[in-house]
Amino acid sequence: MASPQFSSFYPDFLVQRIWERCIKCKRCVKECSYGVHVWDEKKKTLLADDSKCVGCHRCEAMCPTKALVIRRHPSDFREHALWTPWHIKNIYKQADQGGVLLTSTGCAQPYKNYFDHLVLDACQVTNPPIDPLREPMELRTFIGPKPESLEIEKVNGKFRLKKRLPPLIQLEVPIMFAAMSYGAISLHVHQGLARAARDLGTLYNTGEGGLHASLYEYGSNTIVQCASGRFGLHVDYLNAGVAIEIKIGQGAKPGIGGHLPGEKVTEEISKTRMIPVGSDAISPAPHHDIYSIEDLRGLIFALKEATEYKKLVFVKIAAVHNVAAIASGIVRAGADAVVIDGLRGGTGAAPTMFRDYIGIPIELAISAVDKRLREEGIRHRASIIASGGIRNSADVVKAIALGADAVYIGTAALIAVGCTMCQRCYTGKCPWGIATNNPELIKRLPPDVAYEKIYNLVKGWALEIKEMLGAMGINSIESLKGNRDKLRAVGLTEKEMEILEVKHAGE
Template sequence: MFKSLAVPEFLAKIDQIKCIKCKRCIQNCGWSVYAWGGDKVLIDTFKCVKCLRCYHYCPEEAITIEDNPVKYRSNANWGFYNIRNIKRQAETGGIPLTGMGSDMPYPVLFDSLLIDACQVTNPSIDPLREPMELRTYLGKKPAKLEFENGPDGKPKLKTKMPPQIKLEAPFIFAPMSYGSISLNAQKTIAIAAKELGIVMNTGEGGLHEDIYPYRSNIIVQVASGRFGVNPDYLNAGVAVEIKIGQGAKPGIGGHLPGEKIPLDIAKTRMIPVGTDAISPAPQHDIYSIEDLRQLIFAIKEATNYTKPVSVKIAAVHNVAAIASGIVRAGADIVYIDGFRGGTGAAPSIIRDHLGIPIEHALAAVDERLRQEGIRNEASIIAAGGIRSCADAAKAIALGADAVALATSALITMGCTVCGKCYTGNCSWGITTQRPELTVRLDPEVYAERLINLIHAWSHELKEILGALGVNAIESLRGSRERLRGIGLDSQTLDILGVKPVGR
């Protein structure tokens, strides 16, 4: 095999004067960039992904990772990655894979939305002095309620409330399966979810016995591979999610190769060790909306109508009509994943070119459900590109009941969004099953960081609500009047249902 003509993206460099030859870099790099050459550390920079594990663990700060200054001749049309991908495809004949959300420079509408604030006519509220409420319930809400007088003369509820998921803040952790991430990463998320009073989602990889203690903070997922699904599993968490699609790879299934299926994962997924875990592109019992309805109600039967059923879809062009169908099919929650959403592995061609952003999709779905008078029938979770509390607040103002976080949660564990999750070499122990790597991720330690993040975002959200002069999250939810678009064309404003700044 000849040396690849695909130019390396990064240059790993060691300052030989500073280097004390402790070999920690060799030990830490999951990509085998470094090797011991007898008297010094050797570098294979083609393998470097700039995850910065070595940089952080070098005791002498001797390592730098630079973007390779050597690029192809600059060309406004043929970009670096156009040329590089062709070279890679010429060498392999394969589909270039990638991880995380798309890094293409598509417009991010969250960055073109500004939030209102109070001055004079309505007072702002200080969250440090006044109660500020973020509690959120996900699930179907009846259109109205009936009460009767209880024996103590107090009102007693006559209407039977459908099951709800209670969240202490409008954040949930997005589905990431055991297999796509390590068990330690899942545990980290589970510990945080429980401590925070929110929920995590198993993804489609089944529920490992170590995660069972966190079941009151878990949504279990049923995807096309049906891994680990049985009646116990369906009843294990607080809700069940049917995964139809994922923002990063709409219309695409998944494939976890057999070499990544050791005993533990095999047990959790309930498949033989070493077999490929294939998630077909469609669910093979869902070829239309009425099939989805049957699966929703099969799950409701299996869980005795005690758990909300969520349906997760990728944001695609016709998402509003699809979501409407899903609600009418009986779903209690619609989970919409925008095309910037993350993935453990997806073909670049799919991730970077299929689907639509969450902002448009969310606005269209919320408006459509209102027009049809069924917005109360289901909660909406928005996902796919929530990078900060500001994005979350804007998504909620556009109409989301809660937002789902995955990439941001992984970043608290050390992830630098290098995008190489699919290789299984994650030096931070997150998207790998190699025991020498996963052991690095101590769930107790990293759960604290994740809890810190959600606390920080919750504080920020309360500050935003206070500035808006409201003291409950439901007064921001769907309140597009509190958003303005900056530099957006009138059609986009119309889709988002917001006025331009200055009006």
């Protein structure tokens, strides 16, 4: 007798069809890539298998008569504070199949969100606020090492710098697009990100999957990534962008590598990653040439030497317990920027236990790293780029006030192109055409649409940031960096405030 599959007994979602609205056009059947909706030819009716529904809401959104509603399944287990349905169903899944629970996106557990316990300042009466509509407001940010001091000389009656500044990357807005590989997301999303980055004056990051031939033209807005798998990594690729990011870790899965399952390695992906079609693309947990800070320095300078010191080298780590000491080592190893990816950083695929229980919140990590680098007198030698759970422009402002130079957004950019956070990117069946490379599904999100949505989002955030800066009475994002006086805590402990270096509201 076949063993019962407990996990299929209790669907997460209920597909509710309002029959008086349904015109049986079968659009839902076409839209669902998980096979929930089925047309029964004999009975001339539509059937739905709730157990396959992932809650992506594609059918509901596309139904021309709004005849579908996707709801959390109302069937309840008896209430128990400890054994919630999430735990029960995870155990069913593992009992049915054995193996590691897999999921996507960032941490879904309700840890304290420090951004939500920090409030911003605004001017009242004295030091009047600045209106960005009538006065210049600068979001321009420079990424890379800054000199210890500036020496100025007078030549022919004109002042000029004695020594040339090291190469820096100029961003018009302190928001960049986080590494998401071609393979994890569709080529159309990559094209949208690249174009948006160009028009916004910022950078996008290729992730580890190599660079598609169509994207080389966006080089001056590109960060290329060198991860442990070294996929699609060759001299043209290293020289394609303005920065090379060595990926050591990722907030969604600190301490482990990644793998793109063979199913997702299609013909096009295979060309870019330079591996055979259908084979697993495995990125080992460590870079096997990096077992120490000295080894990291070895790779940083190998990359700099190979690109003739024209590119900045970033090093990305997951925010973990000793993040401040690690970041200090990274700066001393010669990195031009330290990228810290916090507990809530997203992913296309990660073991659930890693996504939800490993790493520390980004807010604490930013502050700890900024403080440590300042104390050691090396803060100017590298920029801090923060990522992992940046949801809105206020989060950006708070991250910068805590000490970051700029932020990366990943999940927010994907939500901008229609992601509904169903957390099933790892299946490769994304019905919204985002986290998939199925040739039929990617048509659902053309590059132009991806571009427009991402561009709009960041444009909106940039306006909001200018407004918030103006309200605080400052006219340049530079003046906000590490400026914790603009922050106050609401409902944080002494210890938390000590780490964040903020005062409590009312102080």
